[in-house]
Amino acid sequence: MDREVYLDYQSAKPVDPRVVEAMLPYFTERFGNPASLHAVGDRATAALDESRAAVAAFVGAQPDEIIFTAGATESNNLALIGYATRAKREGAHVVISEVEHISLHNIGKYLEKSGFRVTKVPPDRYGRIDPDKLRSRITEDTVLVSVGWASNEIGTIQPIPRIAEMLKGTGVALHVDAVAAEGLLPIDMSAVPVDLLTLSSNDIYGPPGLGALYVRKGVRLAAVTIGGGQENGLRSGTENLPAIVGMAAAARVAADELPRESVRLAGMRDRLIAAVLSTIPDSHLNGHPTERLPNNAHFRFDGIEGESLLLSMRDKGIAVSTGSACSSKTLEPSHTLISCGLLHQEAHGSLEFTFGRFSRDTDVDRVMEVLPEIVARLRRMSPLYETR
Amino acid sequence: MKSTQYSEKTLDHFRNPRNVGTLEGDDVAVGRVGNPVCGDIMEMYIRVRDDRIADIAFQTFGCGSAVATSSMTTELVKGMTLDEALAVTRRDVADALDGLPPIKMHCSNLAADALHDAIKNYRTGRKLEPMSAEEIAGAGTGCGTPAVAVVEGIGDYPGRGVYTAVADTSQLADKRVLIVDKGVASARLALALTEVTPRVIFLTELDALGLPDELATQVKRSDVKVLFQSRLAAVRGEGEVEKVLIHDLDEDNDYELFVDAVVLLGP
Numbered sequence: 227m228d229r230e231v232y233l234d235y236q237s238a239k240p241v242d243p244r245v246v247e248a249m250l251p252y253f254t255e256r257f258g259n260p261a262s263l264h265a266v267g268d269r270a271t272a273a274l275d276e277s278r279a280a281v282a283a284f285v286g287a288q289p290d291e292i293i294f295t296a297g298a299t300e301s302n303n304l305a306l307i308g309y310a311t312r313a314k315r316e317g318a319h320v321v322i323s324e325v326e327h328i329s330l331h332n333i334g335k336y337l338e339k340s341g342f343r344v345t346k347v348p349p350d351r352y353g354r355i356d357p358d359k360l361r362s363r364i365t366e367d368t369v370l371v372s373v374g375w376a377s378n379e380i381g382t383i384q385p386i387p388r389i390a391e392m393l394k395g396t397g398v399a400l401h402v403d404a405v406a407a408e409g410l411l412p413i414d415m416s417a418v419p420v421d422l423l424t425l426s427s428n429d430i431y432g433p434p435g436l437g438a439l440y441v442r443k444g445v446r447l448a449a450v451t452i453g454g455g456q457e458n459g460l461r462s463g464t465e466n467l468p469a470i471v472g473m474a475a476a477a478r479v480a481a482d483e484l485p486r487e488s489v490r491l492a493g494m495r496d497r498l499i500a501a502v503l504s505t506i507p508d509s510h511l512n513g514h515p516t517e518r519l520p521n522n523a524h525f526r527f528d529g530i531e532g533e534s535l536l537l538s539m540r541d542k543g544i545a546v547s548t549g550s551a552c553s554s555k556t557l558e559p560s561h562t563l564i565s566c567g568l569l570h571q572e573a574h575g576s577l578e579f580t581f582g583r584f585s586r587d588t589d590v591d592r593v594m595e596v597l598p599e600i601v602a603r604l605r606r607m608s609p610l611y612e613t614r
Numbered sequence: 615m616k617s618t619q620y621s622e623k624t625l626d627h628f629r630n631p632r633n634v635g636t637l638e639g640d641d642v643a644v645g646r647v648g649n650p651v652c653g654d655i656m657e658m659y660i661r662v663r664d665d666r667i668a669d670i671a672f673q674t675f676g677c678g679s680a681v682a683t684s685s686m687t688t689e690l691v692k693g694m695t696l697d698e699a700l701a702v703t704r705r706d707v708a709d710a711l712d713g714l715p716p717i718k719m720h721c722s723n724l725a726a727d728a729l730h731d732a733i734k735n736y737r738t739g740r741k742l743e744p745m746s747a748e749e750i751a752g753a754g755t756g757c758g759t760p761a762v763a764v765v766e767g768i769g770d771y772p773g774r775g776v777y778t779a780v781a782d783t784s785q786l787a788d789k790r791v792l793i794v795d796k797g798v799a800s801a802r803l804a805l806a807l808t809e810v811t812p813r814v815i816f817l818t819e820l821d822a823l824g825l826p827d828e829l830a831t832q833v834k835r836s837d838v839k840v841l842f843q844s845r846l847a848a849v850r851g852e853g854e855v856e857k858v859l860i861h862d863l864d865e866d867n868d869y870e871l872f873v874d875a876v877v878l879l880g881p
Contacts, residue, residue, distance in 0.1 A: 324872075348856045348872055351790050351813055362853060531654075533677035537620075537628060567790040567813060567872040569839070571675070607634045607681070609646075609657045609673040 231544045231589045235521060235582030236378045236406065241472070242431040242583065248475035249433065252468040260465055261456070270467055277474035281438055284430075284477035285404075285423065286414035293439045293457045294470055298405045298426035299329045300451075301439040304460065305401045305422040306333045308447035309370050310342055313399070317367040319343045323355045323384070324565035325377050327403060331561065343367070351567050352514035353382035357389050370399045375413065378406035379549065379562045379578060380513030381522025387418050394419045399445060405429050409480040410488055410519050421445045427469065431583060432476030436469040483583075491581050492520035498579060498590045499523050505598050508611075512563060512576060521581040524549075526563075529611025530604040531574050538600040539577075544593060549576040571610065620678060621712035627682035632689050635671040637661050644741075645731030648724050654680045658688075658728035662736055665695050672728070679718040680725070683707050687725040696733050702726060766848035766859070768878065775855025778880040783810050789874040792817060792858055794846050796879040801825050803877065804838045815873070816840045819863060849876055 258270030279289045295301045310320055322334050324346045334344040345363050349355050355373055364371070371393060376383045386402055393400050401422040404413055409430040415423065423440035427433055441447060441460070453462025495518075502509055508528040527535070532548030539546050549560030559573035579593070605611040620628070637659040648655040654676040661669040670692050672684040686707050691699040704726050708714045735741070768776060780786065780803060787810040793800050795818035807814045814837065821842050823830040833840065841860065847868055848859035857872045 345852065348851075350874075351788075529675065531675055531677055531680075534628070534681060537625075537678045541629060564870070565872050567874075569815075569841070569871060570869060607631065607673055608675045609655055610675040 229543065229592075231592050233579045233581060233585065233589060233593070234545045234547050235585070236578070236580040237547060238434070239428055239431050239582055240584065241428070241433055242476060242479060244479055245432055245472045245475045249468045249472040252471050258467065260467070261454070270465075273467060273471055274465055277470045280474035281425070281477050282440075284413075284481050285408075285425065285440055286416040287440050288443065290458070291415070291440055291443055293441055293460050294465060294473075295437045295439055295457075295461050296435060296463075296466070297437040298327075298403070298424050298429070299437075300461075301424040301426075301437045302327075302329050302333060302401075302403060304439050304447065304450050305424060306330070306337065306370065306372060308450050308460070309399055309401065309422060309445070310337055311340075311448040312446050313369040314341075316397070317369040319345065319365055319367040319369065321345045321347060321360065321363050321368060321371045323360075323373045324348045325353050325355070325380075325382070325562045326372065326374050327378060327405070328561070330372055330374075330403060347373075348565055349382075352517070353377055353380050353512075353562065353566050354514060354517065355384050355389070357385055357392050360389060361392060364396075364398060368398050370401060372401040372403070375402050375404040375407035376411065376519050377513065377562055379560060380524045380566070381406075381519040381580075382514045383407070383411065383517045383519065386420065390419045406519060409484060410491070410521060412484065415440060415442070427473035427476060430473070430476045430480040432473040433469045436466060436473050438473070487583065488520040491585070494581050494585060494587060494590050495520060495523050497587075498593060501590065501594045502597065505594065506601050509601070512566065512568075521585075523579040523581075524576065525579075526568070526572055526576040527601050527605075528572075528575065529608045530601060532576050534604050535575075535577050535600065538604065539596070542592075542596045542600075544596065547578040547580070549573050549578065619715055620682070621714075624679065624682040624711045624714065627685040627711065628678045631681050631685040633671050633685065633692075634673065635659075636673060637669060637671050641668075643732050643736030645728040645733070645735055647727040647731055648676070654724050656680065656684060656724045656728040658684070658725070658732045660729070660732045660736060662696065667691055667694055667696070667699055672725070674724075676724065677718075679714055682711060683714070684725040684728075686710050687729060691729060696736070700730060700733060702729075765846050765878075768846075768849050768876075771849060771851065771855050771876075774853065775851065775875050776849060777875060777877045780807075780877060783807055786875055786877075787811060789813070790872065791815065791875045791877060792846070792871070792873045793877040794879075795819065795824075798825060798829060800877070800879050801829055801833055803879070805832060805836055808837045812837060814838045815871070817844050817846055817860065818842055819845050821864070846876070846878070 258266040260271040260274045278292050282289045282292045320337055320342050322330055338344050347355055347360050347363050373384050375386050390400055399421040402420045403424040405426045408425055421442045425438040427436035447460055449460050451462050456462050502525055510526050512524040512526055536548045549563045559570050563573035642659055642661050645658045657673045659671045660667050670688045672688055674680050674684050691702055704723050783806050789811055790813040791807055792815045793804045804814050804816045816838050843863040845861040847861040849855055850857050855876055857870050859868050860871055861868050
């Protein structure tokens with residue numbers, strides 16, 4: 227068996243060994259509950275404060291604008307449900323882009339059941355949300371807009387600075403899910419007027435099971451988790467100190483390495499894209515040709531099905547993702563691909579590669595050694611594929 | 615159980631599918647089931663001699679379990695009489711593969727359904743082939759007055775994404791365009807639009823291009839994406855065209871397609 231090649235960093239990332247090292251003492255000798263008044267508790271409080279400051283610095287925020295949560299999905303819940311609930315007297319309309327993570331779509335459905343009207347804004351064929359189109363969906367009744375910084379799936383980057391400037395001062399709050407972009411693109415809340423920003427720890431090589439929500443000073447939320455009043459009353463529950471220390475360590479490493487790392491990743495991405503499009507006939511790049519995450523290459527291949535592709539790649543020791551329905555729990559194809567205008571059978575034939583911190587140039591070579599033959603083999607047994 | 619948690623036997627049939635391909639000859643019948651919308655299409659070819667399946671082959675656009683169940687089905691039924699083959703259930707196929715994940719059981723229907731379809735076609739002598747040019751021409755004229763299809767919402771977007779004429783193709787530059795088949799003029803427009811946008815979808819109710827040969831060949835070789843046996847059912851969007859509802863005449867179901875413009879040439 228050849229070395230395993232992991233090109234599915236958008237699904238899960240390994241925790242960086244430097245992060246593990248920073249966390250370890252907090253499981254044992256440096257344990258503690260920040261709420262306790264004794265010395266052990268004080269040490270925990272100090273670690274919590276330092277960590278909060280590090281995560282805040284990572285996105286150009288103030289420490290008291292960071293709320294730790296148990297993950298990005300929880301941050302999205304707190305942002306949308308917490309904000310909409312609080313703002314309901316001012317209006318009951320929320321605007322969400324069509325290309326969001328499923329957690330936001332399902333929160334949108336929940337808001338609809340709770341008496342809100344939810345409008346979805348469709349993207350262009352690259353998955354980009356046009357700020358003017360977004361503006362045309364805003365009504366007197368709109369209280370909140372949610373657009374991701376970039377798509378975790380097709381890698382398309384949204385014009386967040388333009389959208390944020392457009393909404394500034396209108397009374398409509400902007401929530402941005404930054405999970406796919408964090409660590410890959412510079413994110414600076416002191417420069418971009420976003421109101422609520424979702425972050426995940428694992429997506430910057432920190433421990434899973436932890437996230438954060440940036441809440442701009444002055445933005446009011448209703449708590450979604452009720453309890454002992456931790457995290458400024460917005461997210462009750464004793465703080466997960468080892469994980470929080472881990473996320474802070476991950477943020478420091480990510481901030482430090484971002485400029486070099488994003489260039490390195492983009493190099494591998496561009497080499498893979500060029501090789502696939504030039505060697506495999508009837509292959510297409512999904513998402514935007516230039517405005518895309520440095521680590522994302524997303525293709526579709528006419529006439530073949532994504533799960534079959536994925537399984538064949540797995541047999542060669544290569545881990546990737548697909549937007550095919552057959553690999554999902556619902557048997558529905560990726561909503562992101564459909565909203566870019568793809569037909570179902572096109573969405574089914576998609577394959578997603580995401581590079582990460584431990585990817586090497588040789589991974590691209592390995593993919594290109596096997597992918598053309600896999601595509602050819604599956605096409606030979608497909609009734610849908612004929613060469614033009 | 616995850617969709618990828620297949621048994622070793624299933625994975626073996628996926629990796630080394632038996633009897634892939636097509637068959638030809640007077641004693642061959644073909645069955646076709648599935649729908650690319652739900653991700654699977656299956657064609658099953660059988661050669662029948664003395665009421666037995668003498669040879670069998672399949673082609674599929676499908677997921678891992680669709681490939682594996684087709685392969686296993688062909689192994690199970692080869693040599694059986696037609697009645698014996700008809701009695702093979704999807705449960706038999708799944709059992710022979712040492713089980714399938716529950717979410718994947720529906721895929722195992724496809725192989726059996728395609729086989730049943732092939733046997734039915736063999737018994738009724740029906741040949742599954744694209745319609746001939748005469749049949750297509752006849753379809754347009756021989757059915758009395760064609761029903762006037764009502765497209766929901768079509769009148770709601772004048773100048774906001776619905777076009778009844780396109781004088782200047784550059785107004786559709788870089789847009790996702792859906793053109794409804796209105797014969798030669800619409801096909802020529804579709805070809806012209808490929809010069810200004812990579813996404814041109816040609817929607818026709820026929821199951822083959824009802825165009826003069828040369829034009830049909832041009833369309834086939836172009837980047838125009840043709841959707842056969844499809845009818846425009848609705849145009850939707852907030853204030854402008856965002857998507858259409860397409861009715862698949864073959865499968866009798868509807869699905870949404872995101873587009874920026876709909877072209878429905880006037881008479």
